[in-house]
Amino acid sequence: MSNESKSQKQTGVRATQKAATGQAVLEAAREEFERVGFEAANLRAIAARAGVSAGTVLHHYGDKRELLHAALFDDLEETLRQALEGLGPGPLEKQLSALTRTVFGYYQRRPKLSRTLLKESLFADEPWAGKFTAQVGGVHGAIARLAQEASARGELRPGVDGALFGAAYFSFFYFALISWVQGAHPAPVAMVERLIGQHLEGLRPPSSLSPRRKER
Amino acid sequence: MSNESKSQKQTGVRATQKAATGQAVLEAAREEFERVGFEAANLRAIAARAGVSAGTVLHHYGDKRELLHAALFDDLEETLRQALEGLGPGPLEKQLSALTRTVFGYYQRRPKLSRTLLKESLFADEPWAGKFTAQVGGVHGAIARLAQEASARGELRPGVDGALFGAAYFSFFYFALISWVQGAHPAPVAMVERLIGQHLEGLRPPSSLSPRRKER
DNA sequence: GAGATTCGTTAAACATGTTCATTGAACGTG
DNA sequence: CACGTTCAATGAACATGTTTAACGAATCTC
Structure with missing residues (x-):
């Protein structure tokens, strides 16, 4: 059980990929939110823009509002x-x-x-x-x-x-x-x-x- | 075209029924909102409590928020x-x-x-x-x-x-x-x-x- | 290094707000 | 009274946020 404490930088391939997709989603969300507004923004569209599935967006950020805050x-x-x-x-x-x-x-x-x-x-x-x-x-x-x-x-x-x-x-x-x-x-x-x-x-x-x- | 001006009291059976339905929905909405909160409240549940269909609720009040305000x-x-x-x-x-x-x-x-x-x-x-x-x-x-x-x-x-x-x-x-x-x-x-x-x-x-x- | 485990990702299922064509009774008209 | 019109009400279809079971590659364990 070599647990890394919370919010510590990870080095593995998996962690790196995850961070990258997280950033991509964040950027896509920011663009989409600022372009059409919060309510009109569509999670599937944001996901598509980031090149991932809708599920992934919510795996990284629990719900749409959290995505707004994170962005x-x-x-x-x-x-x-x-x-x-x-x-x-x-x-x-x-x-x-x-x-x-x-x-x-x-x-x-x-x-x-x-x-x-x-x-x-x-x-x-x-x-x-x-x-x-x-x-x-x-x-x-x-x-x-x-x-x-x-x-x-x-x-x-x-x-x-x-x-x-x-x-x-x-x-x-x-x-x-x-x-x-x-x-x-x-x-x-x-x-x-x-x-x-x-x-x-x-x-x-x-x-x-x-x-x-x-x-x- | 015997148009009645806006917000004038109507007397016909249809208008009376409509007003009654509107009130029933409003009451059901108020109860449901105060009981479980706005986001947790469910339009179909409100409609059922008022004895109408979900469509009717939105026929009277354009959307969920308007229903909150109206209530x-x-x-x-x-x-x-x-x-x-x-x-x-x-x-x-x-x-x-x-x-x-x-x-x-x-x-x-x-x-x-x-x-x-x-x-x-x-x-x-x-x-x-x-x-x-x-x-x-x-x-x-x-x-x-x-x-x-x-x-x-x-x-x-x-x-x-x-x-x-x-x-x-x-x-x-x-x-x-x-x-x-x-x-x-x-x-x-x-x-x-x-x-x-x-x-x-x-x-x-x-x-x-x-x-x-x-x-x- | 082989097997077991973790976990990021996915697609489908789900829940719920919203739209819409349809219906039938009330209404107006002759 | 017979006809066409209006419109409240409906339920199915739709859009979209959210949940979940499953997959497979990275990681861990031995």
Whole structure:
């Protein structure tokens, strides 16, 4: 029983072939999905394009949705990595606008797919739900850090709750993105910017009787 | 051609029967959906429960998703109507908490269905997308009005952008709801409350150099 | 190296959402 | 009332996602 532990590189002919077909299927799926959209894409057509049978596709990826995630998860991961990397110093609102624009671009670049992509990301099953949550968590942490730094710079008040602010950012981002893919709003980036602006500004009256630090 | 205009009540035997069948299907669908969930529900089983053939179900409701919407849209509408009705005067945050709790209850009452229900509402096709948007629009207007009133009472600063605040509320609400149905957060109502709190409070430093009325 | 075993692949079977031609009763018309 | 028309309802056919038994080549064991 010379068991190799999970996700370890294999060297045999069989393993190599398997990896190759897996990649071929993935590529065929990505092309087909982006060409005709998720629902219209046909597993037998994807299989044919990859030169395998339909059964093989599902042997590698348990079902159609998993195939979608497998085909496009890495691209989003890479997009996020780049977005976080190239943030620069700038004021907080500029940093967030850049982030919003970059991630929005990921969806905009796949018009036939953006709706389903967002839908199936937000409502994924395990194990993709966990991966997606981890992705979001990474960005969430980064935003919390940005907020802390902005606080240190004096852009935000001291003692800001970075995590809560991160949650607010995601709320705005996804709300705008959903509105956009549903055709209800044409300019998601601008919408996120306006919402963030109001969030940073606050709405309580300047001369409120209640002191700044009000908690129930 | 004695054409009756759309959605006018019909009196003939045929029309009556059709309406009865439609209702029977709707009831069977609602029961079956809430019992086993959307994806696991089977059109032929629903049809059998309603005492008709599978074809008849789709003759009345174009496809499975439309059947879901037809079966549950009215309940949400009614829930929203009641929620808006029983708001009372109270401070803005209390009003919004009550609203959040009521609408959340609608989903909580259908544990097998809440995830799909939210998913298919947010990403519905026409004509349900339009109906859902109209529903949301109604609540949006109501919230904007609440914000104006709060502003008039001195709870919020004068000249508050009620519509933008409404968008922020929906952002928070749906973010928390999605987190909840995905199992990522156990207490959506509390989360919305905290986000609203931060939104109302704002995050800019009290002694900011930039004046209150700052636009890009 | 020969036999046993594993496992990637396949094709056929299956489940289920959807389409469609057919039917017969309700309906309108004279 | 007799006729043609409409249309709700049907069930079979279809499309497609998914399951499964079987095959055969790679791998393992001795």
